[in-house]
Amino acid sequence: MRPAELLRRPLPTQTAKLTLGCPILDRLLHGGIPCESITEIVAESGSGKTQLALQLLLAAQLPVSDGGLAAASLYLHSEFPFPFRRIHQLLFHRPHSPHNPLDRIFIEPLHSVDHLFDVLPRLDILIPKSNIKLIVIDSVAALFRGEFDNTAPELKRRSGLFFKISSKLKFYARKFGLAVVLTNQVTDVIESSDNLRIGNPVSLCTSGRKVCATLGLSWANCVNTRLFMWREEDRVGDDNVQTRRFLRVVFAPHLPDSSCEFVIRREGLFGICAGSWSSDGSLDLCARVCLIDENENIIFHTYVNNLSLPVTNYRYETTGIRPEYLRDATPVRQVGRKIQDCLCNGEPIWKIQSRTGKARILVGHGLEHDLKCLEFECPEFFIRDAAKYPPVGVCR
Amino acid sequence: MDVSSLPISPSHRGKLISAGYSSLSSLSSLSPSRLALDLKISENEAVEILKVASVRSGQDKIESGSRALVNGAQTAWDMLHEEESSKCITTSCSNLDEILSGGIHCKEVTEIGGVPGIGKTQLGIQLAVNVQIPAEYGGLGGKAVYIDTEGSFMVERVLQIAEACAQDMLEYNTLLRRDSQACLVDKQPKSFLDNIFYFRVCTYTEQIAVINYLEKFLSEHKDVGVKVVIVDSITFHFRQDFEDMALRTRLLSGMALKLMKLAKKFNLAVVLLNQVTNKFVEGSFQLTLALGDSWAHAATNRIILYWNGNERHAFIDKSPSLPSASSPYTVTGRGIRNSTSNCKRVKLM
Numbered sequence: 001m002r003p004a005e006l007l008r009r010p011l012p013t014q015t016a017k018l019t020l021g022c023p024i025l026d027r028l029l030h031g032g033i034p035c036e037s038i039t040e041i042v043a044e045s046g047s048g049k050t051q052l053a054l055q056l057l058l059a060a061q062l063p064v065s066d067g068g069l070a071a072a073s074l075y076l077h078s079e080f081p082f083p084f085r086r087i088h089q090l091l092f093h094r095p096h097s098p099h100n101p102l103d104r105i106f107i108e109p110l111h112s113v114d115h116l117f118d119v120l121p122r123l124d125i126l127i128p129k130s131n132i133k134l135i136v137i138d139s140v141a142a143l144f145r146g147e148f149d150n151t152a153p154e155l156k157r158r159s160g161l162f163f164k165i166s167s168k169l170k171f172y173a174r175k176f177g178l179a180v181v182l183t184n185q186v187t188d189v190i191e192s193s194d195n196l197r198i199g200n201p202v203s204l205c206t207s208g209r210k211v212c213a214t215l216g217l218s219w220a221n222c223v224n225t226r227l228f229m230w231r232e233e234d235r236v237g238d239d240n241v242q243t244r245r246f247l248r249v250v251f252a253p254h255l256p257d258s259s260c261e262f263v264i265r266r267e268g269l270f271g272i273c274a275g276s277w278s279s280d281g282s283l284d285l286c287a288r289v290c291l292i293d294e295n296e297n298i299i300f301h302t303y304v305n306n307l308s309l310p311v312t313n314y315r316y317e318t319t320g321i322r323p324e325y326l327r328d329a330t331p332v333r334q335v336g337r338k339i340q341d342c343l344c345n346g347e348p349i350w351k352i353q354s355r356t357g358k359a360r361i362l363v364g365h366g367l368e369h370d371l372k373c374l375e376f377e378c379p380e381f382f383i384r385d386a387a388k389y390p391p392v393g394v395c396r
Numbered sequence: 397m398d399v400s401s402l403p404i405s406p407s408h409r410g411k412l413i414s415a416g417y418s419s420l421s422s423l424s425s426l427s428p429s430r431l432a433l434d435l436k437i438s439e440n441e442a443v444e445i446l447k448v449a450s451v452r453s454g455q456d457k458i459e460s461g462s463r464a465l466v467n468g469a470q471t472a473w474d475m476l477h478e479e480e481s482s483k484c485i486t487t488s489c490s491n492l493d494e495i496l497s498g499g500i501h502c503k504e505v506t507e508i509g510g511v512p513g514i515g516k517t518q519l520g521i522q523l524a525v526n527v528q529i530p531a532e533y534g535g536l537g538g539k540a541v542y543i544d545t546e547g548s549f550m551v552e553r554v555l556q557i558a559e560a561c562a563q564d565m566l567e568y569n570t571l572l573r574r575d576s577q578a579c580l581v582d583k584q585p586k587s588f589l590d591n592i593f594y595f596r597v598c599t600y601t602e603q604i605a606v607i608n609y610l611e612k613f614l615s616e617h618k619d620v621g622v623k624v625v626i627v628d629s630i631t632f633h634f635r636q637d638f639e640d641m642a643l644r645t646r647l648l649s650g651m652a653l654k655l656m657k658l659a660k661k662f663n664l665a666v667v668l669l670n671q672v673t674n675k676f677v678e679g680s681f682q683l684t685l686a687l688g689d690s691w692a693h694a695a696t697n698r699i700i701l702y703w704n705g706n707e708r709h710a711f712i713d714k715s716p717s718l719p720s721a722s723s724p725y726t727v728t729g730r731g732i733r734n735s736t737s738n739c740k741r742v743k744l745m
Binding site: 002003004006007008009010011012013014015030034036037038152157159160161163164167170171173174175216217218220221223224226250251253254256 | 511512513517518521546547548549550551552553555586589590592593594595596597598599602605606608609613631632633635636637638671672673674676683727728729
């Protein structure tokens, strides 16, 4: 092999991704788990990392058109036993396929780090032979946490092994276009009052405890993407405790720091959309309206007063709206009427036709939801909705 | 050009050819004493031959023997002049540019290190995009070589940053040159991707091979104007169980010398991304850039990225020309940008 062959030209414009089996979680990860790199899921026990791993094993078998990889998967587990019953349960809710999906999941238990190094060289033959496109190691932490002493030479040997494992996995990932998913545990952080954090990555919080991923700084250098799952216990009523679960991108070369809530159901793991669901029974309301023309000149702008309903959250970070702006705002019905006047442009609403006449066209994204908030009805041919135009938008 | 055409005595000519000096270029970087030794002639004669040769090859620089000894060298005045006219690659974060006095400089090796998730790869991708900003927008209009050892180079992210960069150029266009419609940006985000030569290396042998190959690659692609070489990261393959640390140090310093030479020869910027590690000093663990003390000499400039509260900061740890200073920056959807918080922007130390 010559170095000139390592040059990759032309570059693809997209990385292959493996779906998580839920559109909301896929949106968080911009399509899913990327191939040719290592994704790590960090969580305390009982947060759902094995659940997600199992879901990925099944998702990998989906055809490429459905976001899968149309391939088999390899599951290396160091935490026992393998949850057969759970994967059966997940299968039960899948559409029926001609062959048994379990035939395309290869499972190998790992007992020690040395065992992993026995398995890794064999993959060179196994992966192409069985058409494997996904490797899951659940969990890396369990392999390393017991075996090493807390002395400097041992730790040095340990971090050498991290880089060796990671480089081998990345090599296979690159060679065969694999998605590699590793799970990791958390460890508690003893907080220092020092504000300057040269080293410690952003502190994470689960079940009210400050934690960080195990295996330390050198391991963090070995993964490309780190995801974090955490739980929050909400007390509902007197002795009813509701657990909420979240998934967050801690770092990734292609993703911003963002998070999303999810639930675990019998059918698997699903994300919850922030807009569609609210736990405390609050409503989404319109607070500000702005119409612009095609040259981006403002035609109409106002703040909206919503029938004196109490506002619980101004979402100032995204909306930029402060309480005083809404104090003397226009009532919502009046706003609706004004928009209608604007669109009709002087013609009575029953007279307007789709292509001729003075009436204007309303262009926007997800207008249905916006117009519903304004209690404003508008003929269909008035509207060009980007969310309904297949090349641009995702219809909610 | 051939030695046989030189106006020198036939015996000298014969000696030159028999010693293997057949072309003028083989004489250009030779010292008189060396030539005298090779041809078994006196030093004065050797100076004479070199003088004739240099006149012939159009570079009348040798006026005396002592000058010939440092043939190919530059005076500091020339270097200063050259540096003033050379451009830098902007980081798209004006605070960061300010402390770097304009951005990442050509002809220098800059090392950037920080904890995972601080934005090293983001900065690397940003530079690979920004080097392509055309000259009429204050850029270099060059291309980039990206050597990826970790697999963190995501094409989606490059497209996203390239799109933002193209948008910024368009905005700049409408702001300043509303009248001249001719100068429209013809840069498509896709063409940014085509101008990045991407090498994915999976072992340290491959890494060394690619860096050795770069000189050949760059001279073959001299016409396309590669202006930045980014190695993301230099460290990764050198941290797996190297038994022989002395070998590692030798390999690394050899690589550093190669890169330094490339930077000078092809007038390009070399950016090395490095990881951080815990170092055991006087009973406590401290964070330092990886690869040890001898590697610390390898780069011209050293920038450390770190978290200060919830804000990202960059700190100039080592530089021959810049004062040590730190500045905040953020990583946004559009790439590296100024920090929006209202604390003091640039802190000089």
